[in-house]
Amino acid sequence: xxxxSQHPSRVICKSGTSVKIECxxxxxQATTMFWYRQFPxxxxxxxxxxxxxxxxxxxxxxxxxxxLINHASLTLSTLTVTSAHPEDSSFYICSARGRTDGSGNTxxxxxxxxxxxx
Amino acid sequence: RKEVEQDPGPFNVPEGATVAFNCTxxxxxxxxxxxxxxxxxxxxxxxxxxxxxxxxxxxxTAQLNRASQYISLLIRxxxxxxxxxxxxxxKAGNQFYFGTGTSLTVIP
Numbered sequence: 635x636x637x638x639s640q641h642p643s644r645v646i647c648k649s650g651t652s653v654k655i656e657c658x659x660x661x662x663q664a665t666t667m668f669w670y671r672q673f674p675x676x677x678x679x680x681x682x683x684x685x686x687x688x689x690x691x692x693x694x695x696x697x698x699x700x701x702l703i704n705h706a707s708l709t710l711s712t713l714t715v716t717s718a719h720p721e722d723s724s725f726y727i728c729s730a731r732g733r734t735d736g737s738g739n740t741x742x743x744x745x746x747x748x749x750x751x752x
Numbered sequence: 753r754k755e756v757e758q759d760p761g762p763f764n765v766p767e768g769a770t771v772a773f774n775c776t777x778x779x780x781x782x783x784x785x786x787x788x789x790x791x792x793x794x795x796x797x798x799x800x801x802x803x804x805x806x807x808x809x810x811x812x813t814a815q816l817n818r819a820s821q822y823i824s825l826l827i828r829x830x831x832x833x834x835x836x837x838x839x840x841x842x843k844a845g846n847q848f849y850f851g852t853g854t855s856l857t858v859i860p
Contacts, residue, residue: 640795668848677760677852678796678839727795731848739784741841741848743795 637661638730640744647718647751655713655747657728663708664730668741669701671724678727684711718751725749755779756842758851766859769830773854775840776822784843785816785823789836790853796839799825830858 637660647653657667666685670678682698684690684705692698702714711730715722727746731739758775765771777785785802800807802814802823813826823840837853 666846678850680850683847725793739843740786740798740801743788743797746795748793 638664638728638742638744640728640747642747643745644748645750647749649719649751650717652714652716653718653749655715655726655728655749657711657713657730657744659709659730659732659742662730662732664711664732665708666731667705667711668729668731669703669711669713670727670729672727672746673724681713715749718749720751723749723751755844755849756840756851758840758854760852760854762855762857764857764859765830767830767832769858770826770828771830771856772824772826773838773840773856774822774824775842775851776820777842777844777849778821779842779844779849780818780821782821782842782844785814786841786843787812787814787823787825788839788841790839791836799838827856830856832858832860834858 639658641656669681672678680693681696682690682692682703684703686705686708690703705711728744729741731741756777787799788796789799790796802816806815811828815824835857837855839853840851842849
């Protein structure tokens with residue numbers, strides 16, 4: 635099946651710094667990528683949807699200046715958490731909508747990134 | 753009203769039991785349906801797509817009821833390794849909508 639790679643898998647950063655998380659589709663072109671966060675034992679929460687070459691569409695309540703999303707190519711999207719605070723500590727997951735199945739109907743998830751802000 | 757609704761559970765069932773989850777969706781124009789499995793502290797992984805005619809993969813059976821706007825997942829002969837959270841995902845237009853997930857624990 636299609637593979638989506640996310641990096642880093644774990645990151646610890648100091649409060650006030652910025653952290654970048656990468657999401658790559660390895661064997662298909664991802665026309666659309668999605669970013670989620672998930673708190674322990676809670677459901678996935680969609681943060682934003684990004685289409686290659688255009689600005690991301692953020693869900694209500696998600697600060698676009700804090701969570702910068704760049705989808706510069708059909709295989710790479712990045713999420714930058716700026717001026718991170720301890721409450722930003724969470725599991726961040728990306729997913730990509732691809733064309734391997736011909737229709738682009740299926741989404742595939744990256745392995746997720748655990749962010750801890752200290 | 754949420755686009756997709758699932759009973760969060762938890763469902764605790766003995767090994768060997770049959771368990772079923774339902775997921776309702778609100779947009780009648782939804783065209784694609786999926787079940788994903790998410791293990792603790794891991795990313796969701798596609799379990800199976802749901803086809804109009806229903807489909808089966810080993811112990812797993814997925815069904816779609818367009819009239820009542822729900823999809824179901826049936827797991828027969830539950831194994832300990834089936835313990836996970838099961839997410840339903842519905843595609844409408846270019847949007848994917850997630851249920852909150854149903855937690856399943858299979859008990860020895």
